[in-house]
Amino acid sequence: MMAPKLMPPGLMIAAPASSSGKTTVMLGLLAAFRAAGLRVQPFKSGPDYIDPAFHAAASRRQSLNLDSWAMTPGHIARLRSVAAGADLVLAEGSMGLFDGVAQPGESGSGASADIAAAAGWPVLAVLDISGQAQTAGALALGLARFREDTRIAGVILNRVASPRHEALARAGLDAAGLPVLGALPRRTDLSLPERHLGLVQATETPELEALLSGLGRFIADHCDLAAIRALGDSSSAPHAPNAPLQPPAARIALAQDAAFSFIYPHLIADWRAGGATILPFSPLADQAPDPSADLVWLPGGYPELHAPRLSGCESFRNGLQSFARTRPVHGECGGYMALGAGLTDAEGTRWPMAGLLGLETSFAKRRMHLGYRLARPHQQIKAFSGATRLRGHEFHYATITAQPDAPLAEVQDATGAAVPETGSLRHMQEGGMVSGTFFHLIAPQSGKGTRA
Template sequence: MIPHGLLIAAPRSGSGKTTVALGLIAALVRRGVPVRAAKAGPDYIDPAFHAAASGHDSLNLDSWAMPPALLDATLAHAAAESELLVVETAMGLFDGVDGPPGRRGRGADLAARFRMPVLLVLDISGQSQSVAAVAHGFATLDPAVRVAGVILNRVASPRHHAGAASALRDAGIAVLGSMPREAGLALPERHLGLVQAREHGTLAAFLDTLAAMAERDLDLGAILRLAAPIEPAPGDFGPAIPPPGQRIAIADDAAFSFLYPHLAQGWQRAGAELLAFSPLADEPPPDAADCCWLPGGYPELHAGRLAAASRFHHGLTRFAETRPVHGECGGYMVLGQALTDAHGTAHAMTGLLGHSTSYAKRRMHLGYREATLLADTAIGRRGQVLRGHEFHYASVTDPGADPPLAELADAAGNRLGPAGGRRGLVSGSFFHAIAVQPTSETP
């Protein structure tokens, strides 16, 4: 079975792409269609909602951070055993960074590389017929990107729908349905985006509501027919980052949940075993593991419980005496001396690195990053270059005296200086790794 693909995009963030994607996925699952999902660009939270709707992991497809061969392989894994792969983009369809064609981190890069038709979600609140001009611009900007149709979102009334749909038909653009303007359709948010799927207490009922609306208001048959076959180049890049161990202890709970599925799956395909444990439940890393990985998440929301988790603290300290430990973003914060919460209360962390962080002094750090490693650690070898991103509001209030983990640059190549820290077998930084970069690439 050759899977078909479809890209769900919009002119900007906040247009309702995720709601439409979830409704479409859940409705097709109801009909028995083998459907899977993926997310364009760096994002942990939307893919967890995709997974809840589809019943399968949602992988990330990042044209800037992933070498082309890895991008092809990840798409193949994302679409495996499916009839339809639904890819939701980030921000606007053509938003990204400067760089070589096809390596700009844009949803449009994926549409062009894999010849996936685009279903454009248009928020028409505050406009009607003028939406045709917006759609026309998106449909004609890049000949390699095919906008196959649109879904109107936040429609106020049948009259509102009719006016916009008539103008779009006159412009030769297919309208494949609409979603009403309803406050109850909004997913709850917090400072890094949506509240995590695992914390959404009524998620099953919410997905049922979206599926019913999609069945009622979208032309599911036409949407399935416009999807096109996707056949990525053969071959496999291997793991995006080599496994840091043969048996990897991975913190996994509400405070530590930001581990990219393509990393975990790549480690498993390379023969590694993943052993989950919960610091919030005061569990130490399993003694059978030979490496420990603390992913990002929301430790600032659970700082008191983490500070009181004595078995976790003692077990991690003992583990780090003989085996590597690495922390990303939230995990890096917990490896430090102290974490100050939003109320200004400082909580003692594990103290395996010398820095301290604060969520009380908030400042957004957001963007793609390229990291050149300065030493051999769990994340890679000295001199290796990795691409990934930062997205956090915490500030380093005391840098400590540990040597840095990496030298960072942004997507434009501007040097940002040293980052993170390392001490003994322990390392960490705010940098979220997506993929190691080969010394030479084939476009």
């Protein structure tokens, strides 16, 4: 019997809480290892569009999301397999290491620890030691003992105020028996710009290469790269990867520009693996979808930042309306808003949108909507390849002021509570179908063998 093929050694970069410095460390390590000639495969734990784009810029390899709440073990196994041929895997966690939802999903609660345990990756913990010293050792020891299947292999101290501060914190980590592999002094000149959904997108960040190079040098100067690389464990290759997800159409017109950029790379990869052709177009450039397409997909993004321009794109709007008469059109989050009747911006000005749905949304009074979503469509939807369950997440600040069309699905949060953002569905007279959701799709499922 042949021995299972080993995957590259890997590490999970995690922390006790958000805003501890995970992304700074992740990007700095990716840039530093790439500068040293290593091929590093990045991943992101949990739902996130923006961090993986920065990972890709720093590593020159596409970063994929791994999500234990939304994805089956076989799905995660298949995505992990893209690391074959790399020298090292680095995965960035989300929130705190053990933070997830109360009710498990397909493979776990959505916690970064679920992914680390399943992959066999040790954890490199980033500790923000602002306002503490030896107590950092107690915090790290608590992380190390919380779950038996999760191993804290080392620590990077972040926001170190002085050599004395570092020495005291190191004493606490020594007492806890955990190695300190880096100590990062406070820096304000290497911070990444932020927007209300997190970081500003990588494509919008000026002098990105200089910023990433600076982060790489910063990490290389203050961390033991050789010791960090040596922490990574090689785990056996995934044994039972799922087949790629079935594409919803043979030719998919995909909106791609500054207003519509939030779609998970694993979905596009699956569509292509299933034989689909992706036909990008830019609504902001007033481009209509390719008339040879079988389906139009408008991803999420920031249409509210471009509402005046988008409202004036007549070729896009007319082409989309013509397409929708006979073929399916789907939008999610920002794309859903763009399919609606109107969008009111933060200043209270209403801008007409495509008008294919009656949806009215407003940013005049912002309210955050955040969390995992489980949706059961009321009928088969072409855009979802007829899947009976859709696992995804919702993250936006828009308020619905009108949602008059038929609901697309029964939607619940991770606790099983009903969510009023049901999405919308409208059948067109000539056979077309327009659908939209506020949740971003992560994994469509047939419903067989999955949790309720």
